[in-house]
Amino acid sequence: MNAFRVGLIGLGTVGQGVLRVLQRNAGEIAGRAGRRIVVTHAAMRDPARLRDCDLSGVQLGTDPMAVVNAEVDAVVELIGGISPARELVLAALQRGKPVVTANKALLAEHGNEIVESAGRNGAQLAYEAAVGGGIPIIKALREGLAGNSIDSLAGIINGTCNYILTQMTAKGQSFADALADAQKLGYAEADPTFDVEGIDAAHKLTILAAIAFGMPLRFEAVATEGISAVTAQDIQLAQELGYRIKSLGIAKRNSLGVELRVHPTLVPAGHLLAKTDGALNAIRVHGNAVGQTAYVGRGAGGDATASAVVADLVDVARLQGADPRHFVPYLGFRAEALRDKRALTFAEIESAYYLRLRVADEPGVLRAITSILAELDISIEAILQKEPREHEDATLAIITSQIPEHRCNGALEKMLQLPFVRPGASRLRVEHFE
Amino acid sequence: MNAFRVGLIGLGTVGQGVLRVLQRNAGEIAGRAGRRIVVTHAAMRDPARLRDCDLSGVQLGTDPMAVVNAEVDAVVELIGGISPARELVLAALQRGKPVVTANKALLAEHGNEIVESAGRNGAQLAYEAAVGGGIPIIKALREGLAGNSIDSLAGIINGTCNYILTQMTAKGQSFADALADAQKLGYAEADPTFDVEGIDAAHKLTILAAIAFGMPLRFEAVATEGISAVTAQDIQLAQELGYRIKSLGIAKRNSLGVELRVHPTLVPAGHLLAKTDGALNAIRVHGNAVGQTAYVGRGAGGDATASAVVADLVDVARLQGADPRHFVPYLGFRAEALRDKRALTFAEIESAYYLRLRVADEPGVLRAITSILAELDISIEAILQKEPREHEDATLAIITSQIPEHRCNGALEKMLQLPFVRPGASRLRVEHFE
Incomplete structure (x- = not known):
């Protein structure tokens, strides 16, 4: 079977990693994909920045759109950012070419448009490298x-x-x-x-x-x-x-x-x-x-991220020519099964909290603070008071029960109004996993 | 699209888990697979052993071969063991029916025959549940x-x-x-x-x-x-x-x-x-x-293992009707790319070792033991001698460098010949992961 021809846009750390991994593991990759996977075209802005890189058999240029338009079986987009990545990815999909990308910004901000275009054109879209580096x-x-x-x-x-x-x-x-x-x-x-x-x-x-x-x-x-x-x-x-x-x-x-x-x-x-x-x-x-x-x-690094890109290429090569209903749905669920969901704001989210306060080293401080929490019906899961050095303020750290954020903020505001509580408290969220 | 019909052989903990997960998550599973996945036929040896289980719409019998021969789109084999699981799986594959199995013994001992039959018949074969429970x-x-x-x-x-x-x-x-x-x-x-x-x-x-x-x-x-x-x-x-x-x-x-x-x-x-x-x-x-x-x-449990079986069913349903070249190769690599490899015996394997010896509480013991190791060119990575209680033997634990097993055995034999080393030593392998 003919080799599967890849057009690579971007030859930075990850792009060079993809080239290296495809060369180094060529035999095993062919054994898995059923055919060789080779980069035939590549584009990068500044070829002078290329490091030790074997480009034999690769047509290298500076125009990324030329890679999209070349005789390639898939386009790999590794330039990052929104523009021109968005235009390039959409152009490839419109030509029915599968796209593999590591571009999380593009997917997060314009992914719905890209997914829609992929679906309309029956093109594959894969993005394992966008999250978690080489972790599948x-x-x-x-x-x-x-x-x-x-x-x-x-x-x-x-x-x-x-x-x-x-x-x-x-x-x-x-x-x-x-x-x-x-x-x-x-x-x-x-x-x-x-x-x-x-x-x-x-x-x-x-x-x-x-x-x-x-x-x-x-x-x-x-x-x-x-x-x-x-x-x-x-x-x-x-x-x-x-x-x-x-x-x-x-x-x-x-x-x-x-x-x-x-x-x-x-x-x-x-x-x-x-x-x-x-x-x-x-x-x-x-x-x-x-x-x-x-x-x-x-989660990062040229070869680890390249591992994810190449895994996508193996999937894409294997499904070349298949009816799109055999593809894994782009977002896991078929387009018609996706349902938008209301997103909670920070104010609505329930969480346990860690509060750190700087307080004067005086009697009655702990009583006043715990009274505020008790009045607002906030339980204390843990508390730690650090001995102050001489003439310094004491530090108090509290872990609260699970409460809506606005209640935590209310409590903190009240505490900061106490005369012996210094400005500059810290508030962080706590997660307990079952 | 019509529902994807599953024949389930074995309704023990995992089988009932599969039934339960397919029912409980029916909507999301359909959203992912593009169609509903339903158990239409099932067989178990002793239906009296069924616990709380919703079998509406399921034709339940005691003859597993009847499930293989029924109008089902895939056969799920969950009875375990070699026979009759082997015969059932081979019969399903011969009829071109996809098989999903959790049967690691069957795959390990007869998997090559099964893989060969799946390939010959262009049938899908999936076994995510065979290793690691629900971990994909x-x-x-x-x-x-x-x-x-x-x-x-x-x-x-x-x-x-x-x-x-x-x-x-x-x-x-x-x-x-x-x-x-x-x-x-x-x-x-x-x-x-x-x-x-x-x-x-x-x-x-x-x-x-x-x-x-x-x-x-x-x-x-x-x-x-x-x-x-x-x-x-x-x-x-x-x-x-x-x-x-x-x-x-x-x-x-x-x-x-x-x-x-x-x-x-x-x-x-x-x-x-x-x-x-x-x-x-x-x-x-x-x-x-x-x-x-x-x-x-x-790694086990009905629902966790069922999670893997159902994931396989989603894959199998999505690829129903596809040309077999679009399947993931059964063993990851295409049949023609598989290469047998020489397996090393324990005697040939290199490893670091943990040795525990019971020794008399006498002077010169440690010198005699470390001399044996030095003569055999085995480095000591760590050593621990436990103070004996009065009139008792001392215990000595040693971690060696990486050595072939036969050299470790040779050293241990020599140590056990020393007059003050008691019988009943322990020898375990040590793994350091980069």
Whole structure:
């Protein structure tokens, strides 16, 4: 059988990884796909930036649309960002060409349009590499857990945040210092906003939630908080209370709708997610039949992400020429079965909370604070008061019961009005997983 | 579109789970598969053993071959064992009917014949439920990691062994006591041989190794050791040395061939596999592109296993009528790409070892033992001598460097010839995962 010809748009870390993996594992990949998979066309903006890369047999240019229009059996989009990625992907689909992409921003923000175009043109669309690097989490959700109604999922899906929080935990570093180190080591971008403010994780969560719950992609519905406000002291206090602080993407559904949120989270120290350190990713999925399952692996890196792209290519090559009804539905559910769901705002979401207060070292402080909580019917799950050094304020950390956010905010406001409570409290969410 | 009609053979815990999951999640399953999936025919030996089970719309009988011959779109085989499961599966495939099975013994021992028949008849064959309960590990290996050359995998794939070892660790129980408790609680069978001697895990490892390495199913090539010889003292000493003892199925390949082995194993306490307790399963897979990935979930139970069976049914329903070249190859690789590989014997396998010796409390003991190791060029990675109680023997635990088994055995033999070494040493393998 003829080789399956791939057009590669973008030859950065991941693009070069795809080229390398397809070459290195050519024999096994052909054994799995039933035919060879080879890159025949590629485009990159600046070919001078190519590193050690075997481009024999590859027609390399700088015009990505030329790759879309070339005689290729599938287009792999790895340039990231919205434009021109959106135009290129739509152009390929309109020509009926299968698209494999790792572009989570594009899918989260324009995925419904792309899915619709893929369906209209009967073209395959695959995006395993968009979430969790090489972990086959899209496949697990779209296919492996297809017998389940997915109740919830939660994951460490941004390696930069996890690296920074891991360093802060291990070294007692401040956020700023840990970020600077991460930037030096290449774990964080020069402009880290996308990662540390949770936008990248929100993109990924949008995709996971759509295929878990059978809803359209709803990026604007994700409530997002970054990790820049987490202090070394919060991490220390959380540890003393038996928790680790992780930036999680969380999707849950209940009778009111769905919760889609990304925020720093206290996780019980014994839980798999608490023990997933460094640049690793881990995703926990709860289904009503399977119970809890978890998936762990490298969330980034050229070869790990390339592993996911190539797995998609094997799927796409195998289904070339098949009737589209044999494809896995793009979002796990057939288009006609997708149902939009109401997304809860942060104010509506119920959660347990960690509160940290700086208080004067005076008698009656604890009584006043616990009175506020009692009046608002908020139970205290754990409390920790740290001895102040001489002439300093004391620190108080409280873990509350599960309450709606507006009640937590109300309590915190009241506490901050007390004369002996200093400004600058911290409030983080706590997740207990069954 | 018409409903996809399923014939169910076996209505035990898993069979009833399949019925229940298909009913409970009917809407979402139809949304994913594009049509309803319903059990129309079922057979069980003793219908009196049915528990709370909604059989409306199901034609129930006692003759399994009648289910194979009925107007069904797929046959689900859940009776386990070799005969009559083999005859039933082959009969269904000969009629071109897709088969979904959870039968690891059948696949491990007769899988090549079954795969050959499926291929000849262009019928689908799916077996996600055969390994790891509801964890989609077959899908991860056959499809999700298709871009990789898999170097090795290691997993906790028998819940009974893991439950017993976890209890022994937590309670300091003997193997016999922990087994008796497990039997009382239903985690172990009245005749536990299959589980505790590693045969069930060897069946599962046979399947994992075939799809990981692209080789035929070679059950007879698995070197297997049970957990019955592990003592509470071994578990205690291992903990003091920084390890947990787990029964692992391990598959590795190197230039000489493949290692397929099931045995109690010392695992570094920090590793995910060491922290997978109770009846959970966990599988770690190392691919040359993706690096290390891991998959965790419930390894048994009606609904968890049913989750895997139903996922297979969704795949099978979606591909009904498709050209067989669009199927995922039965063993991950196309038949013509499968290559048998030489399986190493225990004697050839290299490993680090844990040795426990009972020695007289005399001067010169340690020197004599370490001399034997030095003469045989075996390095000591760790050593622990426990203070004896008065008039008792001392206990010595040693972790060796990586050596071929015959050299370890040679050293142990020499040690046991020393006058102050008592009979009854223990020797377990140690795995360090990169």
